[in-house]
Amino acid sequence: MKTILSEQQIALTVKRLAHQVLENHLQLKDTVIIGIQPRGVFLSDKIVDELKQIVPPSSVQYGKLDITFYRDDIRKELHVANKTEIPFSIENKNVVLVDDVLWTGRTIRSALDALLDFGRPAKVELCVLIDRRFSREFPIQPDYVGRAIDTIVSQKVKVFWQERDDKECVDLI
Amino acid sequence: MKLSTKHLLGIKDLTKEDIQLILSTASNFKDVLQRPVKKVPSLRDVTIVNLFYENSTRTRISFELAEKRLSADTINFTASGSSAAKGETLLDTVNNILSMKVDMVVMRHSASGAPHFLAKHIPAAIVNAGDGINEHPTQALLDAFSMQEKFGSLEGLKVAIIGDIMHSRVALSNIYLLKKMGAEIIVAGPPTLIPKYITEALGVKVEYNLKKALQWCDVANVLRIQLERQNQPLFSSLREYNLSYGVSRKLLESLGKEITIMHPGPINRGVELDSDVADGPYSIVLNQVENGVAVRMAALYLLSPQTT
Numbered sequence: 001m002k003t004i005l006s007e008q009q010i011a012l013t014v015k016r017l018a019h020q021v022l023e024n025h026l027q028l029k030d031t032v033i034i035g036i037q038p039r040g041v042f043l044s045d046k047i048v049d050e051l052k053q054i055v056p057p058s059s060v061q062y063g064k065l066d067i068t069f070y071r072d073d074i075r076k077e078l079h080v081a082n083k084t085e086i087p088f089s090i091e092n093k094n095v096v097l098v099d100d101v102l103w104t105g106r107t108i109r110s111a112l113d114a115l116l117d118f119g120r121p122a123k124v125e126l127c128v129l130i131d132r133r134f135s136r137e138f139p140i141q142p143d144y145v146g147r148a149i150d151t152i153v154s155q156k157v158k159v160f161w162q163e164r165d166d167k168e169c170v171d172l173i
Numbered sequence: 174m175k176l177s178t179k180h181l182l183g184i185k186d187l188t189k190e191d192i193q194l195i196l197s198t199a200s201n202f203k204d205v206l207q208r209p210v211k212k213v214p215s216l217r218d219v220t221i222v223n224l225f226y227e228n229s230t231r232t233r234i235s236f237e238l239a240e241k242r243l244s245a246d247t248i249n250f251t252a253s254g255s256s257a258a259k260g261e262t263l264l265d266t267v268n269n270i271l272s273m274k275v276d277m278v279v280m281r282h283s284a285s286g287a288p289h290f291l292a293k294h295i296p297a298a299i300v301n302a303g304d305g306i307n308e309h310p311t312q313a314l315l316d317a318f319s320m321q322e323k324f325g326s327l328e329g330l331k332v333a334i335i336g337d338i339m340h341s342r343v344a345l346s347n348i349y350l351l352k353k354m355g356a357e358i359i360v361a362g363p364p365t366l367i368p369k370y371i372t373e374a375l376g377v378k379v380e381y382n383l384k385k386a387l388q389w390c391d392v393a394n395v396l397r398i399q400l401e402r403q404n405q406p407l408f409s410s411l412r413e414y415n416l417s418y419g420v421s422r423k424l425l426e427s428l429g430k431e432i433t434i435m436h437p438g439p440i441n442r443g444v445e446l447d448s449d450v451a452d453g454p455y456s457i458v459l460n461q462v463e464n465g466v467a468v469r470m471a472a473l474y475l476l477s478p479q480t481t
Binding site: 066068069070074075076077078079080081082083084113117118119 | 174175202210212213218474475480
């Protein structure tokens with residue numbers, strides 16, 4: 001087992017990701033942040049907190065998206081659904097999707113389907129804490145990356161969040 | 174995350190966890206139904222047949238909408254105008270339909286136990302949409318969902334089930350469900366419409382005085398008088414029934430408390446429920462209908478075929 005990101009590194013990475021999003025979307029004009037349920041939300045919560053330190057909090061539009069009913073593996077396993085909360089229109093907005101780990105790309109594929117049922121965004125970007133570069137199964141690439149790592153299929157990347165696991169780090173198992 | 178059963182034949186076979194899972198999933202589907210695109214692709218590879226051997230408006234439309242909102246393909250079968258009228262047996266009909274690659278069966282039948290019989294003989298998942306005087310599980314689930322939505326929890330909730338308990342599959346499914354979820358139940362109605370040993374068999378209290386039952390409860394689930402299932406006269410006239418067991422506005426106002434009124438439909442207006450109660454502020458009848466689609470989506474989604 002190896003720790004890829006420590007608690008301190010996660011905090012720094014979150015700060016950097018928030019700044020990179022702002023760099024591309026000054027004052028977050030026409031830009032919304034949407035975290036993917038359930039695990040992407042831990043990261044998006046932190047990014048949104050960070051953004052609110054820099055720009056007026058009222059200009060940060062933040063939603064959560066559940067993709068359970070859009071998964072492509074429903075015939076293999078049913079997952080517990082979570083709440084989707086998108087209290088604004090995404091029509092013609094720049095959407096920054098946030099998830100913890102990008103690996104096969106299937107979650108993001110489902111998320112795009114789910115997202116498009118809420119309207120037609122001008123642009124969708126992807127922000128992830130960890131990009132597992134190998135074993136992608138769809139042509140999907142992130143726009144903002146916390147840490148890119150090269151792993152083999154048998155390895156596992158586990159993200160721990162303070163709110164849920166009482167510790168915060170990313171481990172490679 | 175899975176139900177403990179392969180079919181939804183009755184609430185009797187479900188565990189408390191099953192019921193909680195269906196209700197929480199239904200709440201997610203209710204959110205979906207509030208969106209501009211009220212549809213998810215979950216069951217786009219599933220074909221469902223709705224077999225209705227008995228008349229239905231709400232349940233049939235509700236199931237069909239639920240299936241369409243899940244992107245399933247649906248076919249509808251009604252007994253009249255089908256080969257059932259030529260004498261084809263239930264099993265033959267279903268096997269013929271299944272040979273055309275149908276994955277799930279939603280069935281309503283006038284014979285109690287018909288879906289249970291089918292479950293023993295066919296591989297597809299079966300959802301009971303009402304069998305005779307036995308059970309109507311999705312109705313009980315949508316009733317529970319509506320009560321939970323209104324009161325937050327079913328635990329300790331006081332529910333009066335009123336009217337034709339004897340012939341009501343809604344009553345039986347509701348009793349099973351509410352007991353499992355920790356609610357308190359009184360059944361009320363004329364002695365001829367309440368099964369004799371119901372207290373011993375199901376552990377519910379019986380009250381023959383409507384006003385006392387209403388005074389005790391938080392929710393009154395008023396049932397339809399099922400004249401089509403009554404082979405002999407069990408009360409002298411509908412007018413008399415209305416006078417002793419009809420829920421009227423005047424009666425509700427005399428209680429000194431507010432109670433919530435539910436009815437599974439179709440309503441016999443002026444018999445078990447007066448119009449000004451059915452359409453009044455305490456009635457959640459139309460919420461029940463709305464919630465029905467979400468609850469049926471949850472049941473179908475959770476029972477949909479798994480390949481591994």
